[in-house]
Amino acid sequence: xxxxxxxxxxxxxxxxxxxxxxxxxxxxxxxxxxxxxxxxxxxxxxxxxxxxxxxxxxxxxxxxxxxxxxxxxxxxxxxxxxxxxxxxxxxxxxxxxxxxxxxxxxxxxxxxxxxxx
Amino acid sequence: xxxxxxxxxxxxxxxxxxxxxxxxxxxxxxxxxxxxxxxxxxxxxxxxxxxxxxxxxxxxxxxxxxxxxxxxxxxxxxxxxxxxxxxxxxxxxxxxxxxxxxxxxxxxxxxxxxxxxxxxxxxxxxxxxxxxxxxxxxxxx
Numbered sequence: 494x495x496x497x498x499x500x501x502x503x504x505x506x507x508x509x510x511x512x513x514x515x516x517x518x519x520x521x522x523x524x525x526x527x528x529x530x531x532x533x534x535x536x537x538x539x540x541x542x543x544x545x546x547x548x549x550x551x552x553x554x555x556x557x558x559x560x561x562x563x564x565x566x567x568x569x570x571x572x573x574x575x576x577x578x579x580x581x582x583x584x585x586x587x588x589x590x591x592x593x594x595x596x597x598x599x600x601x602x603x604x605x606x607x608x609x610x
Numbered sequence: 611x612x613x614x615x616x617x618x619x620x621x622x623x624x625x626x627x628x629x630x631x632x633x634x635x636x637x638x639x640x641x642x643x644x645x646x647x648x649x650x651x652x653x654x655x656x657x658x659x660x661x662x663x664x665x666x667x668x669x670x671x672x673x674x675x676x677x678x679x680x681x682x683x684x685x686x687x688x689x690x691x692x693x694x695x696x697x698x699x700x701x702x703x704x705x706x707x708x709x710x711x712x713x714x715x716x717x718x719x720x721x722x723x724x725x726x727x728x729x730x731x732x733x734x735x736x737x738x739x740x741x742x743x744x745x746x747x748x749x750x751x
Contacts, residue, residue, distance in 0.1 A: 517662040532695035550722035
């Protein structure tokens with residue numbers, strides 16, 4: 494399945510919406526999009542994975558890498574998904590402790606607040 | 611009477627075939643009406659991880675031989691066996707994931723696949739073959 498990645502700005506956050514499966518085949522493309530967003534100055538990123546029906550360990554690695562990259566630059570990463578599978582995989586791997594999952598972009602923005610750039 | 615059915619699939623050792631494997635595994639596992647959607651999702655992810663490891667292993671060996679996936683349905687379980695020609699590896703040599711509150715936790719961008727497989731399936735067994743590994747993943751009723 495093709496991976497579709499769309500970026501828009503809201504309240505100073507880069508909201509990155511992903512559609513498709515994030516697996517070992519497609520994860521490098523997602524990483525490329527996210528690294529480019531950070532290089533373009535987006536250090537506060539909301540990664541919306543609600544349209545991602547499948548994510549594997551390579552995809553989780555991209556999320557961890559992005560979390561470290563944004564935080565090392567004084568920014569942050571927030572994750573959005575309502576999918577049970579993502580929550581379960583986060584719980585199994587312990588990632589839920591480092592990166593809580595918000596249920597919508599609106600609630601992520603409300604919890605994080607606007608960013609002045 | 612115990613009904614047993616087997617579906618087999620052979621793919622080139624390339625990661626762009628993993629979506630096809632997931633589709634076949636999930637569709638076949640759904641025929642085992644004792645598995646909930648959540649357990650089918652667990653099996654799908656565990657098998658995808660096993661196939662990704664198989665593709666990696668064969669790339670490292672420079673092997674273009676096919677990877678074989680067999681899905682067996684019985685009255686009690688769905689068993690998927692992934693057989694590769696990747697030269698074999700030692701699954702216990704993979705570092706365990708540090709505890710969630712360990713500051714080293716976020717250093718693990720890789721190596722999450724095998725711990726995930728073991729958490730998601732009821733049983734995962736790695737058996738060396740003559741030139742690779744057979745990984746057997748079992749999800750029970």
